[in-house]
Amino acid sequence: xxxEKTHVYFMPGMAANSTIFENIHLPEEEFETHRLEWxxxxxxxxxxxxxxxxxxxxxxxxxxxxxxxxxxxxxxxMAKFIPTKKVIVISSVKKSSELPKRMLFxxxxxxxxxxxxxxxxxxxLLVKYAFGETLNKRLELYxxxxxxxxxxxxxxxIDQIVNWKQTECSKNLVHIHGDKDAVFPIxxxxxxxxxxxxxxxxxxxxxxxxxxxxxxxxxx
Numbered sequence: 001x002x003x004e005k006t007h008v009y010f011m012p013g014m015a016a017n018s019t020i021f022e023n024i025h026l027p028e029e030e031f032e033t034h035r036l037e038w039x040x041x042x043x044x045x046x047x048x049x050x051x052x053x054x055x056x057x058x059x060x061x062x063x064x065x066x067x068x069x070x071x072x073x074x075x076x077x078m079a080k081f082i083p084t085k086k087v088i089v090i091s092s093v094k095k096s097s098e099l100p101k102r103m104l105f106x107x108x109x110x111x112x113x114x115x116x117x118x119x120x121x122x123x124x125l126l127v128k129y130a131f132g133e134t135l136n137k138r139l140e141l142y143x144x145x146x147x148x149x150x151x152x153x154x155x156x157x158i159d160q161i162v163n164w165k166q167t168e169c170s171k172n173l174v175h176i177h178g179d180k181d182a183v184f185p186i187x188x189x190x191x192x193x194x195x196x197x198x199x200x201x202x203x204x205x206x207x208x209x210x211x212x213x214x215x216x217x218x219x220x
Contacts, residue, residue, distance in 0.1 A: 013069030023207035051077035
């Protein structure tokens, strides 16, 4: 019976752990969910090599890969190494042309290398990088979700995002995006499912929307 279920693997965004998916619940009779976690990359590791290593944690054939933000970029790279039933990216980009101008500017000027990422234990700064939000009363919530504080990992992640090269996306890809996303503005995004008033952290704050719509999106 287990093999008849659709296996869904969730990949969190930059610096976040998989507890961002704690309120996402798919019907157990149809789906089995699995959560992936970031690891610190080896020195000079390419995004492709990282993705290939992450595929070793996939234990089922033809899975559905769901990635948020930088995790959305990673699952697209993973899908280049293993067959997938579907790839779903949330609050992310599916082509390098969808990156906002400030990130393209960083790519050519290397300004991102000047970011004070050594302050990774400064949660306020990390929230700004990872979630595109200014801290408010949810400090404890964000401290819970943003547990990866390794400077090399943060530097590496930012560098991989601004230098990502992808001109075409796969046919089995679905893009879900909020129209209030501050990290990847929707004005740069084409062909996506719009979530009204969805922010970059909507996987956390709009869990009800995802619980209602994800099963259909996965199976259609």
